[in-house]
Amino acid sequence: MRENIKYMAAVSVTNIFLVNLSVADLLVTLFCMPVQIAKSVTLLWYFGEVMCKTVNFLQGVAVASSVFTITAMSVDRYLAITQSLRQPWMPSRRGACSLLACLWLISLAIFAPLLAVAAVEREMVPMLARTKNGSVRPNS
Secondary structure: OHHHHHHHHHOOHHHHHHHHHHHHHHHHHHHHHHHHHHHHHHOOOOOHHHHHHHHHHHHHHHHHHHHHHHHHHHHHHHHHHHOOOOOOOOOOHHHHHHHHHHHHHHHHHHHHHHHHHOOOOOOOOOOEEEOOOOOEEEOO
């Protein structure tokens, strides 16, 4: 029972914000970075239409939720400092979780049009052939 009380005290609003920020960063690290690195190295998109929509959407959502979470943390700290003399600023854990859920929903809504707009454009790349004298010409 006593350990349970210590655990609940460690779950502060700031820690909730930090965990949410970590989740958004992990989303970028696990899903977006490997695909973007492969695209940057090869200059081609090998992953298909579904991955094009998904990766771009998840990247936008993760970045937006990170920005919104940092903003919420800043407002929380501002209120904690400026309201400390009048009445202590003590936001609830439930309120913080509700706010973060709303921020994720807003992030999803902002980038939802990207799912409809993102598309893979197919282009013909000419095959090149090397001639006997070392020059390069299009292969016909």
